[in-house]
Amino acid sequence: MAKRFVLALLSLVISCPFCLAQTTVVDVVDKSTVQCAVRMSGTIELTESKVAGEDRTSFVSNVTATNLSNVPIIAMVTFTSIGNSIGALVGQNYQLDAFFAHKSEIAPGQTLTHKHDDDGVFIESVPKGGGKSAPAASSQVIFVQFADGSTCGDPNDERVVSLMDTRADLLLTLKKWSDAAKIGEDKFLKALDEKATDRTGNAEGTLGYIRDMQKEKGSTAAIEHIRKMLDVAASR
Numbered sequence: 001m002a003k004r005f006v007l008a009l010l011s012l013v014i015s016c017p018f019c020l021a022q023t024t025v026v027d028v029v030d031k032s033t034v035q036c037a038v039r040m041s042g043t044i045e046l047t048e049s050k051v052a053g054e055d056r057t058s059f060v061s062n063v064t065a066t067n068l069s070n071v072p073i074i075a076m077v078t079f080t081s082i083g084n085s086i087g088a089l090v091g092q093n094y095q096l097d098a099f100f101a102h103k104s105e106i107a108p109g110q111t112l113t114h115k116h117d118d119d120g121v122f123i124e125s126v127p128k129g130g131g132k133s134a135p136a137a138s139s140q141v142i143f144v145q146f147a148d149g150s151t152c153g154d155p156n157d158e159r160v161v162s163l164m165d166t167r168a169d170l171l172l173t174l175k176k177w178s179d180a181a182k183i184g185e186d187k188f189l190k191a192l193d194e195k196a197t198d199r200t201g202n203a204e205g206t207l208g209y210i211r212d213m214q215k216e217k218g219s220t221a222a223i224e225h226i227r228k229m230l231d232v233a234a235s236r
Contacts, residue, residue: 037069075145
């Protein structure tokens, strides 16, 4: 009886590698090197276990950015670094661009929370004789653009360049679609079907949303949405 119980327990542990997992919650430390009126904070919840000589980690991140200025933020790029008990684990880039939508801005005093919990499980080989370290997380501001046109940070950072390229591609395509709509629906539908300029591959999400809107709600709704986006862009 005792032997069967031990075998059953071993089977349970093998089939459930996270049953003996350890969960740690760490605070996000602001390590920004640029002087921007933004405070980074938040928490990272890490769950670690060891299976067959491998260290397995999953995590849920809640990284917040608080606008300390008196002007809305319309664009922001941040980078968060996360480490487990072995050392550095993963880095997360985050981009916000509210150039086309006032509702996406970070108003003065407002805190934006970026939650991420779908990274899956990170598997690492446990180094022999490797020392333990305390799980940690930090975040830093790379670039910020305010509604009055002022900026801080590095505009030449590749992540910032990517954001601006995506914005430019969206603006170009939205203007083409709007102009086509002024001619007639047939011209508008043809423009929607044409391949749009998307140098970074990030514009397609927004463009695809508008295409789906046209199919589900009709051309009038899609055109109205496009013109609202262009109106916000014109106010920048």
